[in-house]
Amino acid sequence: MSDASFDFDVIVIGAGYGGFDAAKHAAEHGLKTAIIESRDMGGTCVNRGCVPSKALLAASGKVRELADDQHLASFGIHAAPVRFERQKIADHANQLVQTIRTNLTKTLERAGVTILRGHGRLEGSQRVGLREPSGVDRVLSARDVIVATGSDPFVPPGIETDGRTVFTSDEAINLEWLPRWIAIVGSGYIGLEFADVYTALGCEVTMIEALDRVMPTFDPDIAKIAGRHLIDGRDIDARSGVLASKVTPGCPVRIDLADFNSRELVETLEVDAVLVATGRVPSSKGLNLESLNIETNRGFVPIDDSMRVLVNGQPVPHLWAVGDVTGKLMLAHTAAAQGTVAVDNILGQNRTIDYRSIPAATFTHPEISSVGLTEAEAKQLAETDGFQLGSVRSYFKANSKALAELESDGLMKLLFNKSSGEVLGAHIYGLHAADLIQEVANAVARRQSVRQLSTEVHTHPTLSEVVEVAYKQAASQLTA
Numbered sequence: 001m002s003d004a005s006f007d008f009d010v011i012v013i014g015a016g017y018g019g020f021d022a023a024k025h026a027a028e029h030g031l032k033t034a035i036i037e038s039r040d041m042g043g044t045c046v047n048r049g050c051v052p053s054k055a056l057l058a059a060s061g062k063v064r065e066l067a068d069d070q071h072l073a074s075f076g077i078h079a080a081p082v083r084f085e086r087q088k089i090a091d092h093a094n095q096l097v098q099t100i101r102t103n104l105t106k107t108l109e110r111a112g113v114t115i116l117r118g119h120g121r122l123e124g125s126q127r128v129g130l131r132e133p134s135g136v137d138r139v140l141s142a143r144d145v146i147v148a149t150g151s152d153p154f155v156p157p158g159i160e161t162d163g164r165t166v167f168t169s170d171e172a173i174n175l176e177w178l179p180r181w182i183a184i185v186g187s188g189y190i191g192l193e194f195a196d197v198y199t200a201l202g203c204e205v206t207m208i209e210a211l212d213r214v215m216p217t218f219d220p221d222i223a224k225i226a227g228r229h230l231i232d233g234r235d236i237d238a239r240s241g242v243l244a245s246k247v248t249p250g251c252p253v254r255i256d257l258a259d260f261n262s263r264e265l266v267e268t269l270e271v272d273a274v275l276v277a278t279g280r281v282p283s284s285k286g287l288n289l290e291s292l293n294i295e296t297n298r299g300f301v302p303i304d305d306s307m308r309v310l311v312n313g314q315p316v317p318h319l320w321a322v323g324d325v326t327g328k329l330m331l332a333h334t335a336a337a338q339g340t341v342a343v344d345n346i347l348g349q350n351r352t353i354d355y356r357s358i359p360a361a362t363f364t365h366p367e368i369s370s371v372g373l374t375e376a377e378a379k380q381l382a383e384t385d386g387f388q389l390g391s392v393r394s395y396f397k398a399n400s401k402a403l404a405e406l407e408s409d410g411l412m413k414l415l416f417n418k419s420s421g422e423v424l425g426a427h428i429y430g431l432h433a434a435d436l437i438q439e440v441a442n443a444v445a446r447r448q449s450v451r452q453l454s455t456e457v458h459t460h461p462t463l464s465e466v467v468e469v470a471y472k473q474a475a476s477q478l479t480a
């Protein structure tokens, strides 16, 4: 399989989740593979993203539960006042990062992947430049090259970070201190998850959202019910329609809030700290994309559904890109799936990716999840394809398991084609929503109909019956 005229069959630039899955898959299929990493093995997810943030959410979630006197009293439980050690919570996250980073590195080594440390760049077709930490610069050849360089936090103009009083998720995951009052700019995934952590640990939060409602990227009905619990029900003052136009680090931190539409100054806040959670930008600068005439879309590398890099709409031979740098559903499991698809195509298969069936979850307490089309997208599809859109709601308050847990605040919205029964999308807020969505994601992947799904038996009493109820309601509304 290996071609001796090249140094490697495959060189992957970037060892995040996308690069990791691609390199492992390639080596396991007999390809002579190298991976180049300039910073930490495991990339954002392992070092500064999913892993440490979920460790902080796990620990702070337990604090929230034990500190909720009223909830515990409803079970007849009276716990002593809860105490926690911030440093030990931070240590838990840090240790988990180290364990997973070590395991991931060993997995690559065991698979036979050559790990190269340094900064990688393209040097024209089938050639990769490597600047090692020592300063040595060399050029390697590869039959196929996969760009998997990921993303970095986006800091809007006017916001100055110092990493201590004004910071992004890169620093927040270290939980170095607990500000009495923290402003979180952005009410997306990162803003919501960190608001969950900070409020559980006793901080007061002001949430600043530029668009006209908080949680603007979530289904409006789900955002309404989730927002009531996750924002209004907590020590959070949420402001929407205002832009953090200027943030100056210090003690206190000053934030100028401007009206999103007029850009006129509305108010100046003085807080102890600011977390900037305003999205992410692709890490594509310094990749020397010009050597192959690749034009990016605001830094995102254009690809087709086979992961081939495109120039003027045409694939560049032997060049692939996966993960956040491509800007498609910037999630760890998307990056990993794209990595595998790219390698399967290198191996001569003809694979594409089905973005519609990729689920997403926000790990707040309770969680929010979704898969498939938004309601607006589904309406648009119904109009163009000429079918009637069905939408049903299934409530956690009608679920025995949720009631037993005294956690019945939750809603699932299911979108489907009323004539074929095909499941088009689902949006869930409620206990274990991140796990519940997987069943629907599988149905979307198989383009299954609620006609069949509604006959499948679910264990009683489990939260999965929330999904079963939605399928049954949908089946009863089919027109054909």
Ligand SMILES: Cc1cc2nc3c(=O)[nH]c(=O)nc-3n(C[C@H](O)[C@H](O)[C@H](O)COP(=O)(O)OP(=O)(O)OC[C@H]3O[C@@H](n4cnc5c(N)ncnc54)[C@H](O)[C@@H]3O)c2cc1C
Pocket (backbone or CB within 6 Å): 013, 014, 015, 016, 017, 018, 019, 036, 037, 038, 039, 040, 041, 042, 043, 044, 045, 046, 048, 049, 050, 051, 053, 054, 118, 119, 120, 121, 148, 149, 150, 151, 152, 169, 190, 283, 286, 287, 322, 323, 324, 325, 330, 331, 332, 333, 334, 335, 363
């Ligand atoms: C706080 C936070 C929480 C998150 N939580 C979740 C979650 O719960 N679930 C989920 O699915 N996703 C989550 N994400 C998103 C997830 O982390 C990303 O989607 C995922 O890491 C993308 O993987 P990637 O391989 O594309 O890029 P990355 O993980 O960013 O890895 C890219 C790697 O390439 C390296 N690199 C860049 N340029 C070069 C170069 N020129 N040469 C050599 N190396 C280079 C970088 O150092 C980096 O290690 C979270 C993100 C954040 C910030």
Ligand SMILES: NC(=O)c1ccc[n+]([C@@H]2O[C@H](COP(=O)([O-])OP(=O)(O)OC[C@H]3O[C@@H](n4cnc5c(N)ncnc54)[C@H](O)[C@@H]3O)[C@@H](O)[C@H]2O)c1
Pocket (backbone or CB within 6 Å): 156, 185, 186, 187, 188, 189, 190, 191, 193, 208, 209, 210, 211, 215, 216, 217, 242, 243, 244, 245, 277, 278, 279, 280, 329, 330, 331, 360, 361, 362, 363
């Ligand atoms: N659980 C998960 O899967 C998970 C968790 C965290 C992050 N992520 C990934 O990381 C990405 C980035 O997350 P994020 O929360 O930073 O981005 P996001 O795009 O989800 O949300 C950013 C929010 O900030 C707002 N905003 C932007 N500039 C602003 C300003 N100047 N003032 C006020 N509001 C402003 C936007 O309107 C938006 O609502 C996500 O898209 C996701 O791909 C995933």
